[in-house]
Amino acid sequence: MIDRLAAALQFDQEALNLRHQRQQVLANNIANADTPNYKARDFDFSQELSRAMDSGRPADGGLALSTTAAGHIGGHGQSAPVGDLLYRVPDQPSLDGNTVNMDVERTRFADNSVRYQAALTMLNGRIQGLKSAMQPE
Amino acid sequence: MSMFSIFEISGSAMTAQAQRMNVTASNMANADSVAGPDGEAYRAKQVMFEARGQNGTGVGGVAVREVIEDDAPMRREFRPDHPLADDEGYVTMPNVEPVNEMVNMISASRSYQANVEVLNTSKQLMMKTLTLGEN
Numbered sequence A: 001m002i003d004r005l006a007a008a009l010q011f012d013q014e015a016l017n018l019r020h021q022r023q024q025v026l027a028n029n030i031a032n033a034d035t036p037n038y039k040a041r042d043f044d045f046s047q048e049l050s051r052a053m054d055s056g057r058p059a060d061g062g063l064a065l066s067t068t069a070a071g072h073i074g075g076h077g078q079s080a081p082v083g084d085l086l087y088r089v090p091d092q093p094s095l096d097g098n099t100v101n102m103d104v105e106r107t108r109f110a111d112n113s114v115r116y117q118a119a120l121t122m123l124n125g126r127i128q129g130l131k132s133a134m135q136p137e
Numbered sequence B: 001m002s003m004f005s006i007f008e009i010s011g012s013a014m015t016a017q018a019q020r021m022n023v024t025a026s027n028m029a030n031a032d033s034v035a036g037p038d039g040e041a042y043r044a045k046q047v048m049f050e051a052r053g054q055n056g057t058g059v060g061g062v063a064v065r066e067v068i069e070d071d072a073p074m075r076r077e078f079r080p081d082h083p084l085a086d087d088e089g090y091v092t093m094p095n096v097e098p099v100n101e102m103v104n105m106i107s108a109s110r111s112y113q114a115n116v117e118v119l120n121t122s123k124q125l126m127m128k129t130l131t132l133g134e135n
Helices: A002-031 A045-055 A102-134 B005-029 B098-130
Strands: B045-051 B062-069 B075-078 B090-093
Touching: A002 A045, A002 A102, A002 B005, A002 B098, A102 B098, B005 B045, B005 B062, B005 B098
Parallel strands: none
Antiparallel strands: B045 B062, B075 B090
16 A cells, blocks of 8 residues: 555656756756856756656666676666756857856756745645545545 | 755855955955065965866766966066165066956855855755645
């Protein structure tokens, strides 16, 4: 029964997780707004969400060493938070090679935080629905 | 990737920008220092930023790699009465450009503010996430 509950909440969980990852990527762009040669990153949310729903998070896999003998040490490479982190196409690149456009990053950040709250509200609503379904009368 | 690494990212940027402001303050304060501890005139300093160890995850914040000395030519002023004047009567003055420093300071403070905003927004979102499923 618990796994059914987990399955019911999985979509919202993945959406919230990806919103959080995107929040980090955008925060990193803002943090590196003055770093020479830094290239702004971002990812396609809907694409990553459908991939997470189809095949699970990339963090589960990651790059691993194959162990063919008992003495081998299993190594795990650190995997990217999302499948592929893309580079933003700059509309006004600066001379130092930095492609962060502060206005774009800040509006995306604000947009993403509102969407995070929306995802949170929907998840809350779903939990409330499940809870009230479990009440006796 | 921990849930709180966003604080780490914005915090590192705030540290870096604060250091940049410190360096600017030092440059402005020493704009007329004709002699430092080594007897030479003060040289303007600049900070170098670098994106911090991203080990494949693509996010990691920012760090100050080093503080470099500006290699712009030193300013020379004709002041024959000055005790540090050379044979021709010129005094070597620091190569600090006050206009550049002011611009640098404004840029650093704006970036700092942007990072504070990011930190505040993230904090609010996390506080809301902590109350998930209540009431």
